[in-house]
């Protein structure tokens with residue numbers, strides 16, 4: 487039998503180190519429910535609180551402030567070449583030989599005046615998380631989630647996914663020699679992501695339904711089987727994704743921007759960004775909190791509705807958007823994300839599919855490139871500037887979450903297939919010519935004329 491209803495058998499010695507790490511230079515950590523505050527006992531079932539069902543947090547007790555220079559000075563950091571584990575003092579502690587890494591992180595921030603002008607702000611940086619090993623920000627959370635899974639003795643790790651989490655999980659599980667189980671909505675994930683997940687050897691189950699159904703089924707399954715859940719309901723995933731913000735601030739020489747913008751789907755990343763700000767403030771590393779701006783696609787925007795009700799009424803929706811990565815109608819991390827937006831006096835906005843694709847074409851045309859969900863970032867900044875929610879002099883950093891090659895179908899549709907009447911000036915169509923020098927020369931003259 488592939489799996490049966492037995493429990494994990496974690497190594498108790500490792501568990502006791504994980505949950506009482508009074509190691510010099512490292513803060514002690516506990517796992518706690520974000521709703522009722524109950525402590526989890528370090529059991530490997532880390533997706534929800536046993537008492538109330540709320541999501542769990544890794545909580546840090548900093549007995550002294552950290553210094554900004556500490557990260558590069560840490561001797562342990564040099565043993566693991568990773569832009570996530572570089573920040574080990576702000577992560578749950580694991581023995582170095584347990585760490586499953588693919589040298590993730592160290593992603594660039596691009597500054598391009600054309601994109602700042604498009605967004606309508608004075609200073610715009612785009613931190614490109616699509617330049618992680620599997621082409622999305624998920625790798626940052628996955629290195630910590632899979633490391634925890636390994637340290638508690640799991641042999642099978644699992645997720646439901648719109649494509650990027652599955653690609654990342656498949657890769658990290660393969661690197662760790664573990665098996666991976668992936669539930670995806672059938673026919674609804676981009677080709678590049680499916681190809682990665684197949685190639686890295688995950689067991690792939692295509693569910694006739696959407697992401698929300700797949701995640702619900704998987705949460706039910708993992709509650710009774712020894713299968714370790716690595717969706718972002720897992721607090722260790724959130725810890726890894728925190729490092730996007732920490733690395734960003736280091737790159738900015740700790741000049742905290744006014745706004746950090748990112749796309750929202752299942753809302754794990756919004757939750758992680760909020761957690762980063764809370765932990766960085768507690769550690770004494772920042773004294774100013776930037777406003778988070780989470781952007782959803784119009785057809786998948788239950789968090790925007792929730793925000794607009796003053797976080798009073800939350801209603802899941804049936805999701806529809808061209809940005810398949812964020813086609814999610816009932817985000818699992820909605821309460822954690824609410825905390826992040828409230829903590830940062832943040833904003834939540836929606837953009838149309840047309841606005842997403844136009845912003846993507848701009849990002850692509852500037853030589854940077856990203857997948858559609860990532861472009862919601864720039865479309866959302868532009869919208870908030872138009873709505874005067876962001877001032878024209880603001881210093882904004884947006885996060886591009888996935889690589890252009892993840893979803894080549896979207897590129898082809900935009901440039902080659904859309905109805906001619908709806909064509910944007912950014913549409914770029916290849917021309918076909920006979921194998922004839924005159925035809926080639928005519929084409930060149932046309933191109934030179936612009």
Ligand code: F0G
Nearest residue numbers: 647648650651751752753754755887888
């Ligand atoms: N951008 C990309 C490229 C994504 O793949 C995702 C989520 C998001 C943004 C939204 O992040 O869910 O933390 O709010 N992708 C998940 C997946 C759901 O399964 O790959 P979120």
